[in-house]
Amino acid sequence: MGVFAFAIGLATQSRAGNIIDCFFPAPVKSPDSDLEQAILDQFQSGTHTLSPESVSSFVREYQPTLEPMLEADCTLTSVLLNDDVGVSSTPEAFLKLHLLSHRLALPNTLNLDGIFAHLDTVAWTTEGALAVDELAERQLTARLEQRHFEVLSVDKFPKMTNYIVPSGVRIADSSRIRLGAYLGEGTTVMPSGSINFNAAALGPNMIEGRLSQGVVLGEGSDLGGGSSTMGTLSGGGEITITIGRNCLIGANGGTGIPLGDRCTVEAGLYITAGTRVSVIDEFGTKVRTAKGRELAGASDMLFIRHSETGEVQCRTNKKAIALNDQLHAHN
Amino acid sequence: MGVFAFAIGLATQSRAGNIIDCFFPAPVKSPDSDLEQAILDQFQSGTHTLSPESVSSFVREYQPTLEPMLEADCTLTSVLLNDDVGVSSTPEAFLKLHLLSHRLALPNTLNLDGIFAHLDTVAWTTEGALAVDELAERQLTARLEQRHFEVLSVDKFPKMTNYIVPSGVRIADSSRIRLGAYLGEGTTVMPSGSINFNAAALGPNMIEGRLSQGVVLGEGSDLGGGSSTMGTLSGGGEITITIGRNCLIGANGGTGIPLGDRCTVEAGLYITAGTRVSVIDEFGTKVRTAKGRELAGASDMLFIRHSETGEVQCRTNKKAIALNDQLHAHN
Amino acid sequence: MGVFAFAIGLATQSRAGNIIDCFFPAPVKSPDSDLEQAILDQFQSGTHTLSPESVSSFVREYQPTLEPMLEADCTLTSVLLNDDVGVSSTPEAFLKLHLLSHRLALPNTLNLDGIFAHLDTVAWTTEGALAVDELAERQLTARLEQRHFEVLSVDKFPKMTNYIVPSGVRIADSSRIRLGAYLGEGTTVMPSGSINFNAAALGPNMIEGRLSQGVVLGEGSDLGGGSSTMGTLSGGGEITITIGRNCLIGANGGTGIPLGDRCTVEAGLYITAGTRVSVIDEFGTKVRTAKGRELAGASDMLFIRHSETGEVQCRTNKKAIALNDQLHAHN
Numbered sequence: 001m002g003v004f005a006f007a008i009g010l011a012t013q014s015r016a017g018n019i020i021d022c023f024f025p026a027p028v029k030s031p032d033s034d035l036e037q038a039i040l041d042q043f044q045s046g047t048h049t050l051s052p053e054s055v056s057s058f059v060r061e062y063q064p065t066l067e068p069m070l071e072a073d074c075t076l077t078s079v080l081l082n083d084d085v086g087v088s089s090t091p092e093a094f095l096k097l098h099l100l101s102h103r104l105a106l107p108n109t110l111n112l113d114g115i116f117a118h119l120d121t122v123a124w125t126t127e128g129a130l131a132v133d134e135l136a137e138r139q140l141t142a143r144l145e146q147r148h149f150e151v152l153s154v155d156k157f158p159k160m161t162n163y164i165v166p167s168g169v170r171i172a173d174s175s176r177i178r179l180g181a182y183l184g185e186g187t188t189v190m191p192s193g194s195i196n197f198n199a200a201a202l203g204p205n206m207i208e209g210r211l212s213q214g215v216v217l218g219e220g221s222d223l224g225g226g227s228s229t230m231g232t233l234s235g236g237g238e239i240t241i242t243i244g245r246n247c248l249i250g251a252n253g254g255t256g257i258p259l260g261d262r263c264t265v266e267a268g269l270y271i272t273a274g275t276r277v278s279v280i281d282e283f284g285t286k287v288r289t290a291k292g293r294e295l296a297g298a299s300d301m302l303f304i305r306h307s308e309t310g311e312v313q314c315r316t317n318k319k320a321i322a323l324n325d326q327l328h329a330h331n
Numbered sequence: 332m333g334v335f336a337f338a339i340g341l342a343t344q345s346r347a348g349n350i351i352d353c354f355f356p357a358p359v360k361s362p363d364s365d366l367e368q369a370i371l372d373q374f375q376s377g378t379h380t381l382s383p384e385s386v387s388s389f390v391r392e393y394q395p396t397l398e399p400m401l402e403a404d405c406t407l408t409s410v411l412l413n414d415d416v417g418v419s420s421t422p423e424a425f426l427k428l429h430l431l432s433h434r435l436a437l438p439n440t441l442n443l444d445g446i447f448a449h450l451d452t453v454a455w456t457t458e459g460a461l462a463v464d465e466l467a468e469r470q471l472t473a474r475l476e477q478r479h480f481e482v483l484s485v486d487k488f489p490k491m492t493n494y495i496v497p498s499g500v501r502i503a504d505s506s507r508i509r510l511g512a513y514l515g516e517g518t519t520v521m522p523s524g525s526i527n528f529n530a531a532a533l534g535p536n537m538i539e540g541r542l543s544q545g546v547v548l549g550e551g552s553d554l555g556g557g558s559s560t561m562g563t564l565s566g567g568g569e570i571t572i573t574i575g576r577n578c579l580i581g582a583n584g585g586t587g588i589p590l591g592d593r594c595t596v597e598a599g600l601y602i603t604a605g606t607r608v609s610v611i612d613e614f615g616t617k618v619r620t621a622k623g624r625e626l627a628g629a630s631d632m633l634f635i636r637h638s639e640t641g642e643v644q645c646r647t648n649k650k651a652i653a654l655n656d657q658l659h660a661h662n
Numbered sequence: 663m664g665v666f667a668f669a670i671g672l673a674t675q676s677r678a679g680n681i682i683d684c685f686f687p688a689p690v691k692s693p694d695s696d697l698e699q700a701i702l703d704q705f706q707s708g709t710h711t712l713s714p715e716s717v718s719s720f721v722r723e724y725q726p727t728l729e730p731m732l733e734a735d736c737t738l739t740s741v742l743l744n745d746d747v748g749v750s751s752t753p754e755a756f757l758k759l760h761l762l763s764h765r766l767a768l769p770n771t772l773n774l775d776g777i778f779a780h781l782d783t784v785a786w787t788t789e790g791a792l793a794v795d796e797l798a799e800r801q802l803t804a805r806l807e808q809r810h811f812e813v814l815s816v817d818k819f820p821k822m823t824n825y826i827v828p829s830g831v832r833i834a835d836s837s838r839i840r841l842g843a844y845l846g847e848g849t850t851v852m853p854s855g856s857i858n859f860n861a862a863a864l865g866p867n868m869i870e871g872r873l874s875q876g877v878v879l880g881e882g883s884d885l886g887g888g889s890s891t892m893g894t895l896s897g898g899g900e901i902t903i904t905i906g907r908n909c910l911i912g913a914n915g916g917t918g919i920p921l922g923d924r925c926t927v928e929a930g931l932y933i934t935a936g937t938r939v940s941v942i943d944e945f946g947t948k949v950r951t952a953k954g955r956e957l958a959g960a961s962d963m964l965f966i967r968h969s970e971t972g973e974v975q976c977r978t979n980k981k982a983i984a985l986n987d988q989l990h991a992h993n
Contacts, residue, residue: 010805025802072806121501128810135496140356143341144403148459151492154502161813165797170783171816173837175504176522191838191856194522210556225872225890228556228582251890252583252914268932270599276638307938310641310972452832466827471687474672475734479790482823485833506835507853525853541887559887559913583914601930607969641972
């Protein structure tokens, strides 16, 4: 029996006694054998509550950043997952979201089955996480006490930055990035950018558009203002979108197909799997007409809508076309 | 003389003595005759201030959720509207916005004439509602006292969630939904979604686009990321946009015409009243060219811009075309 | 030696002793000779710390709105710039951003060279500005003390409204406007609107789109929902975009070229410098095909993509065409 993931943290309960929020400042994934053994020696599988005293030697040895916990008058929560099976509790769901935002796991590599069912819709307020059915009374009380009380969001997922701010990122408006987003070093998210859980900007990236659930954006690629990547939840299809390196989705453009490296979608153009695209080589010769899905994952493509004819074109070159044919040969 | 709407709540005054904010936790619209009589017996028409004691028996009998008010050292404000006439005071404006967000009235069913004139532009801050001319001094004082002071918005309309969070909704960023928005059960608003006052998502809906003032979105319809519905204020025309059931406005698409049920506007396409659209039946035959406004309100339409010819098309079927002709026969 | 700009304010230091935030409630630019002499008599060039007592007679005479500072137990910071040279310190960077947001300087009129290098990436929190490397510990401590602690953004630029709310503006979501934005009287910014530093809405304007760094929007012009103006930083070209008076960029539209007065870009259309545009006069006659950049700065243009042919057109009139030819005669 090994350790897939582990964390000690603080859980917030609703008045009814349900755990609605967990904060794990130093989550662990696939630890080395020394740490793995220490975890297995000290902690039980699943979710447990424990006193600061009971973990003090473990924390001092293996997780010194958690030492402030040891001085506090609080109850700690530990979660130990031996394997990456589906989500079966709220603390497990939070642990997996932490793994993603702490850059310990890439999107689409964790088993997130059941995560929606194990995350309550919570009111995230200036007085912390609250069960929605406690809200009206709290709001009235705060007003009567002339205390400002702000409801920042009402969602299953909290905002990432209240749990972890990964190194080397800039975030213009933290309300647009959910816990479970993966932001690599050098990622800048502008006010119109947003990143869902289980989505990644590997960095460096400039994100002024929407990075949907399941989408991974490669090094040096940018999402222009208001641009769109099609997710696999509402509206999206079944294709998981990956965008390679040094791509640009222009402002108000979008893609519903995966892209390789060095691809550009011009501002205002939305390419979907069903778009019929005229493929043009470097000599300006039309090679063929392809559906968007047939071009999925290819590199060195420039998508435009011709401004005189309205035709959607993929401008590329013979080498890229040959590689692309190879890519799809066995489809 | 009857009761159109009534509420007891808390008003915030500026230093100059103007009411700039009202919180009505349990507004009433068109009460049954028992409650109506009790209101008429106890309260005067218009806006009045009163003590908690004076309303204690009424509150205990008819509005028990307000009981915490009775214990507080505060001045209450009552508003009683006998009829739905135009807005003539700030408390009346707030009462009508509450009616909408409490799901007691649908958009476009209340007389909102004069509402802009009776709502001051207010600084909504972490110390509550403040008159804009008091702000600079407050900001300086807070800095000198090393107290963080945040100006969240400067607007006539506050954010809805600080007044009411209706049941069964999810809201990723509460700053994008104004008091006066109507969110039905099952509405999810993503970070790029926004809902103006006097606009409705009847629910269930996925809102990742902009629901403008006056627009009503039917059951099961979704607004894709960054999509747009044309309002009747700035930029919009005079047509009030209603979108029926099970429609989808694709990401970065938009509509300036009302739509019936089961309509789709593809990602990236914006249909306006003046767009010339080629109407295509289920056999692929072009039936006619129509202006967008001639298709207003019809069902079973799929709007695309053909990716090879740039032509905007409405793909539909003969049955829908016949119904649509009927719909517009008397225009 | 003269005074280009001057301010007294409050600086925030990181634990490591770096200045990461400055608040200047009453910045001065190009003062009249009386005030200029008083500044030169009392203050040294560059950035200095001083006690409230030492500036009390100056403040009482010239900056009475700062009087609350004189009573406080604090250290003040003064910045005096004799000339508009490049930015060489954090306080200078903040002073220049204040000049823009206080409407003392228009975008593209200040020397901002080096500003990025002199602005740290800071965590803007409900406990004020914090160095990013102090954040994790603060977050843990706040949780242990059951105190809510919100990380609002992580950015080089703070939000404007926490420093200055200029008169006559409305701002739906303050997190979308950076310090250094210039908002003229009568500017309304809706939830999807955003304004970068060194960008201006001269007012009155309705901003529901993105005003990028370097862009100036003239009187009476509106940015529709989700619309885009191309900046000169990421993704944008080298052309600085200016939009004249009474223009409209439609919802989800955009421009990568400067526009004169009374221009419209239809909803959903993105015009770039490279777009080939068919120029049509008031009689419906095609005059010529032009690249977007050849139309840069002209007035009375309506840009559409023809809904039947997909052709991008600029509808204008012979007078405007003649003026435009003149405008570009010496290019």
